[in-house]
Amino acid sequence: MELSSLTTEQRNPNSMNLDKQNTYDILKTIHQEDAKIHQAIETVLPVIDQVVEAIYQRLLRGGRLIYVGAGTSGRLGYLDSSECQPTFMTPPEMVQTIMAGGVDAFFQASEGSEDQESQGKEDIAVKEINPSDVVIGITASGRTPYPIGAVKHAKEQGAFTVALTCNEGSEIGQLTDQTLDVVVGPEVLTGSTRMKAATAHKMILNMISTTTMVKLGKVYENLMVDVQANNVKLRDRAKRIIMDIAEVTYEVAEETLAKTNNHVKPAIVMLKGGVDYETANQALDESDGYVREAIKLAKQ
CATH class of the missing domain: 3.40.50.10490 (Glucose-6-phosphate isomerase like protein; domain 1)
Structure with a gap:
């Protein structure tokens, strides 16, 4: 042409x-x-x-x-x-x-x-x-x-x-x-x-x-729950994401995120499902990383 x-x-x-x-x-x-x-x-x-x-x-x-x-x-x-x-x-x-x-x-x-x-x-x-x-x-x-x-x-x-x-x-x-x-x-x-x-x-x-x-399950609602929280701005965003979804204070979000090595998904499942870090990760594994499904599994 x-x-x-x-x-x-x-x-x-x-x-x-x-x-x-x-x-x-x-x-x-x-x-x-x-x-x-x-x-x-x-x-x-x-x-x-x-x-x-x-x-x-x-x-x-x-x-x-x-x-x-x-x-x-x-x-x-x-x-x-x-x-x-x-x-x-x-x-x-x-x-x-x-x-x-x-x-x-x-x-x-x-x-x-x-x-x-x-x-x-x-x-x-x-x-x-x-x-x-x-x-x-x-x-x-x-x-x-x-x-x-x-x-x-x-x-x-x-x-x-x-x-x-x-x-x-x-x-x-x-x-x-x-x-x-x-x-x-x-x-x-x-x-x-x-x-x-x-x-x-x-x-x-x-x-x-x-x-x-x-x-692929990397978003919950309209939030980037797989964000790589490796700088000050992104760690702050991660905490605010956890706050919004789990309806907790900034301090609780910060404390929970620290337990997960700055991974947002397990922090959300821990708080929404009322489980520990190991159980949250297991639920995420079983749900192929989909947060909604992982929360349901954690509650069970």
């Missing part, structure tokens, strides 16, 4: 006079275009639903979720995957990212590295992909060689593959098990897909990872 024919490369008729506008009007133009992102995402919600279910089922089997991208797309993958460990206490390998040019390209652009399909294949092959894994190729254009090479190899190994793009009928989408083409339209600044396209992709990645973790 010719680059010039892609939606993401078209000129936006609403910003043709961008260089003539005053500061406020430029900001208003960008804001009005950004408002279109939500409708574009709503259109693909049924597809996101299917993607999340596929990820959830595979993570239950011990699989991994791996994002692959180049440039802004790779950076978005890193932003999402790097937050899963502190937010949900996931193992480092559960949600991860592979980026063209490696980690260094996160900090300094390495644009030429995205053109190597073979490099995408080589980088994903190191991960020893298997049928329990999910690989999401992120590319606004839908034609970037690096993630294309990665998803081709991943599919050959039996992994579930997803294309996340901003162009309908994308090239990478013809190769994957599922396609997420979120069409946000031409950018305010022609071809600058770090704008609407990237915003849409970040929102979708947040939706995918958060919803998957909710389904």
Whole structure:
């Protein structure tokens, strides 16, 4: 597909006079275009639903979720995957990212590295992909060689593959098990897909990872009960979570959290179920980490 024919490369008729506008009007133009992102995402919600279910089922089997991208797309993958460990206490390998040019390209652009399909294949092959894994190729254009090479190899190994793009009928989408083409339209600044396209992709990645973790039992009500409480802010958040759920004072929450080595889930089960630390952990083991079920078991 010719680059010039892609939606993401078209000129936006609403910003043709961008260089003539005053500061406020430029900001208003960008804001009005950004408002279109939500409708574009709503259109693909049924597809996101299917993607999340596929990820959830595979993570239950011990699989991994791996994002692959180049440039802004790779950076978005890193932003999402790097937050899963502190937010949900996931193992480092559960949600991860592979980026063209490696980690260094996160900090300094390495644009030429995205053109190597073979490099995408080589980088994903190191991960020893298997049928329990999910690989999401992120590319606004839908034609970037690096993630294309990665998803081709991943599919050959039996992994579930997803294309996340901003162009309908994308090239990478013809190769994957599922396609997420979120069409946000031409950018305010022609071809600058770090704008609407990237915003849409970040929102979708947040939706995918958060919803998957909710389904995996890492959330109680709307609280992150698997938060990794390893600094002052997060320990304070952990105590407040325990306070809210168990309806206890800050002091009781602090004392109980100390008994669990700063793990929120067993502290909640101890207080809600009226049991000791060992019994709380046993209930969590039997319930596969789902707090509601663990509380019921503890009370029994």
